[in-house]
Amino acid sequence: MESPVRKYLHQLFNDTTAMDGGDLADYIPELAKADPEVFSIALTTIDGRTYSVGDDEREFTIQSISKPFAYASALTDRGLEAISAKVGVEPTGEAFNELSLEKGTNRPKNPMINAGAITIHSMLAEPDSSLEDRANHTVEFFSRLAGRKLEMDESVFRSELETADRNFALAHMLRNLGVFEEHAHQVVAGYVAQCAIKVNVRDLAVMGATLANRGMHPFTGERVASRDVARQVLAVMVSAGMYDASGTWFSDVGIPAKSGVSGGILGVLPGQVGIGVFSPRLDPKGNSVRGVNVFNKLSQDMGLHLLNAGIFGSNTIRSVSEGDDETVMRLQGVIQFSGAEAILHRMASLECDPGTMVFDLTKVTRLDAMARRMFLEGLRRLTADGHRVELIDPDEVLPDPDLGGSTYPIRRETP
Ligand SMILES: NC(=O)CC[C@H](N)C(=O)O
Numbered sequence: 343m344e345s346p347v348r349k350y351l352h353q354l355f356n357d358t359t360a361m362d363g364g365d366l367a368d369y370i371p372e373l374a375k376a377d378p379e380v381f382s383i384a385l386t387t388i389d390g391r392t393y394s395v396g397d398d399e400r401e402f403t404i405q406s407i408s409k410p411f412a413y414a415s416a417l418t419d420r421g422l423e424a425i426s427a428k429v430g431v432e433p434t435g436e437a438f439n440e441l442s443l444e445k446g447t448n449r450p451k452n453p454m455i456n457a458g459a460i461t462i463h464s465m466l467a468e469p470d471s472s473l474e475d476r477a478n479h480t481v482e483f484f485s486r487l488a489g490r491k492l493e494m495d496e497s498v499f500r501s502e503l504e505t506a507d508r509n510f511a512l513a514h515m516l517r518n519l520g521v522f523e524e525h526a527h528q529v530v531a532g533y534v535a536q537c538a539i540k541v542n543v544r545d546l547a548v549m550g551a552t553l554a555n556r557g558m559h560p561f562t563g564e565r566v567a568s569r570d571v572a573r574q575v576l577a578v579m580v581s582a583g584m585y586d587a588s589g590t591w592f593s594d595v596g597i598p599a600k601s602g603v604s605g606g607i608l609g610v611l612p613g614q615v616g617i618g619v620f621s622p623r624l625d626p627k628g629n630s631v632r633g634v635n636v637f638n639k640l641s642q643d644m645g646l647h648l649l650n651a652g653i654f655g656s657n658t659i660r661s662v663s664e665g666d667d668e669t670v671m672r673l674q675g676v677i678q679f680s681g682a683e684a685i686l687h688r689m690a691s692l693e694c695d696p697g698t699m700v701f702d703l704t705k706v707t708r709l710d711a712m713a714r715r716m717f718l719e720g721l722r723r724l725t726a727d728g729h730r731v732e733l734i735d736p737d738e739v740l741p742d743p744d745l746g747g748s749t750y751p752i753r754r755e756t757p
Pocket residue numbers: 405406407438456502509534537601602603604628
């Protein structure tokens with residue numbers, strides 16, 4: 343059977359291929375030599391399955407899509423506090439190569455613009471690292487995210503370095519303002535090397551899936567970044583990943599994303615998928631024309647907008663049967679705050695003479711920490727009111743249900 347996902351991606355690919363608007367980036371001479379027709383799409387689930395179409399083995403330089411991953415690396419090595427002291431998390435509404443600094447502190451406004459990314463690069467690896475150390479550290483971290491050994495494109499690196507006047511200017515200003523102390527040329531050279539790491543569209547999807555999977559690699563199983571780091575990176579992708587088009591992007595597409603001037607776009611849908619698209623012709627904001635179209639369509643057709651949140655409230659109660667001897671409440675699904683609130687509300691409405699109250703968790707997938715606290719509090723109150731509380735929990739989604747004072751609900755085997 344042809345996978346419906348692959349079939350859908352083929353359809354999307356065919357519908358988008360006709361779009362030939364936009365221009366190649368030419369401020370880096372080597373990028374102007376790219377084949378404008380190349381086009382590829384890849385999607386990796388957090389279970390580690392990749393679907394791809396088009397020229398999915400074709401490598402291109404990662405460019406600005408390196409920024410969220412370098413941010414993840416710096417956060418991992420130095421911690422959020424040290425990084426936040428140097429680089430903020432506010433969108434700029436300005437182009438990626440502006441010197442957008444926060445008034446008062448002089449912090450670059452976020453790590454997705456060049457000023458922020460150059461500063462982040464200065465904080466990679468150990469303090470006082472050499473240019474080579476920082477560059478190697480970056481390739482190594484990106485390779486762990488991709489699950490394969492990545493390399494740098496020497497000719498794009500040299501081509502950009504020769505024409506990197508604007509990035510040198512930014513770095514000198516940043517150093518002059520005391521944002522970092524490292525040698526400005528060395529930091530820019532390292533940053534340009536970071537941007538010249540080669541990936542294909544499948545790598546992007548896999549790297550994205552690692553962030554979607556809260557930092558755990560979907561096939562190597564390695565924890566590459568912590569949950570907190572993955573969340574922080576995605577938060578900044580939401581507010582600043584698509585430069586000055588970030589607001590429109592989030593309202594239309596609703597997928598945390600990052601684009602680069604070589605024509606790639608990375609998208610990450612937390613808990614679901616990583617997506618990579620590559621097509622080199624860019625719109626005036628510097629985002630791939632076909633890439634933007636693919637993401638718009640994917641979001642609409644597959645309902646991937648982050649704010650298409652599921653309903654987490656009363657549907658956590660599957661059924662309630664009130665008998666003469668006992669009341670059974672069957673719960674289901676993933677229970678979070680609003681689901682637990684609905685359960686407590688229903689418990690309160692069951693006020694009756696002390697009797698047996700059975701809670702069947704057989705169909706519950708997970709209770710998060712808040713829901714667990716609330717649910718246990720509800721059970722504690724029922725017990726205090728003189729009810730006999732029983733729990734059916736074959737998969738132990740509620741381990742150690744201590745109601746305080748070493749009181750536990752009575753375990754009942756699955757009926
Ligand atoms: N938007 C981008 O992809 C920019 C990256 C590029 N290396 C630069 O600094 O100009």
